[in-house]
Amino acid sequence: MNNTSSLEMISTGRRQRRLRGMAVTSLLALLACVLSVSMLLLGNTIYSISDVIRVLFGEQVQGVSFAVNTIRLPRMLAGLLAGFAFGIGGCVFQTMLRNPLANPNVIGITSGSSAGAVFCIIILQADRMVISVASVVAGLATVIVIYLLSRGKVFSIGRLILIGIGLQAMLDAFISYFLLVGAQQDIPAALRWLTGSLNGTQMHELPPLIFTVLFFTPIVILLGKQLSILELGEQSAISLGVNTDKTRLGLILGSVCMIAIATATTGPIAFVAFLSGPIAKRLVGAGFLSLVPAGLVGVNLVLAADLLGQFAFDYRYPAGIITAIIGAPYLIFLLIHMNRKGDL
Structure with a gap:
């Protein structure tokens, strides 16, 4: 009887x-x-829903068609796809490495x-396609360097975070140098891109982002079960039969590609990847995979x-x-909270 009651409660x-979890996901x-x-x-100009629907179905409506299309x-x-890429990619890293x-x-x-x-913008004065490719390659190269330097004899989450923060400071210095030596006419475009903006996005720039999100999202979700096991720790995941290196590589590759392409399209929209995971986990609660939320x-x-x-x-x-x-106040709050708990 007790066993039956326990099973029913579980x-x-x-x-x-x-x-x-399903209700929260639906509301989101x-x-x-x-x-x-x-x-x-x-x-x-504020347009009516009927006019917008007519334009979306291919009808030409004077004034409305140009503004909408x-x-x-x-x-x-761009906002929808980039936001999803930043959100799911940030959640993967935070969950996999067990640190917000x-x-x-x-x-x-x-x-x-x-x-x-x-x-590419300042030195090479390249077009959007070259910028996108360079963004992806640089993002992947950064991940590889961070991962290799943090691995050592035993993979260390703390070492990874410290190395990542140090590498970020060095890369930010390179960005400042490029802005300093760049031609005056190229700096506004670079600064606008660095701010993270949806302004000026064109439809022909979106196919790489669309393909990347549609291709890698199912892969990351399929690896979601292993991601939950990785959250238990390296030794626990290995004892449960998870190939941690392959799983981590697949998750990192999918997440970085989505984040890099999104960054190339909209610029680095600050703190979206940082905030999305904690908010989603708080909303859906424990026991529900929070990647899609x-x-x-x-x-x-x-x-x-x-x-x-x-x-x-x-x-x-x-x-x-x-x-x-x-996001900035939340980061300060999180650092204070983690320091009080002794996690820093």
Whole structure:
């Protein structure tokens, strides 16, 4: 009887956690849809839903077609896809390394992609495709360097974070040097890119981001079960039959590619990868894989930040400035909290 009651309690708890996770995921998806529609409707001129739907189905509506197809739709899609990539990629790193500081913004991966892109913009004066390729290559190279230097005889999460922070400082110095020696006419484009913005996104720039998110998201989700086991620790994961090196390599490769392509498209929108995972985990609770919710949180953060930057102030600000205003205080709070717990 006791065993039966215990099994029923476990089954009930598992069902409740699954229902909560599914409900939260659905609400986040609904909010993302509302924000996406708002991106298409709002601007210097507010269009009706019927006009926007007609344009999306291929009908030519004077004044509306140009604004929606050329400006608002690419902007919305860039925010949606980049936000999802930042959110799910950041959650993978934080969960895999069991530390909220171990995200692409803090451990240098985003800086690696940024350094590659700024080098192409200022030194090579390259086009968007070359910038995207350089961003991905630089991001992957940064990950490889951090991983190899932190591995040693035994893989160390603390060593990885410290090496990543140091490498980030060095890469940021390179970026500052490129800005210092660059031609005057190229610096505004580089600074605009570094701020992280959806401004000026064109539809022809989106296919690499679309393909990357659609290709790597299923792979990362399929590895989600192993990701949960990795969170238990290296030795526990090995004892449960997980090939930690291959699993970690697959997760890192998928996450870095998504983050690097997103960074190349929109610039490094600050703190989205850092905030999405903790927010998603708090919302869905324990026992539910938080990768997709984290991606949706990232979508909502980017789209909401872009809308706030456009309409909430007297001047228009890029999305990256708004997310930085939100994320910086959280980072300070997290550092204080971790220091009090003795995790630093």
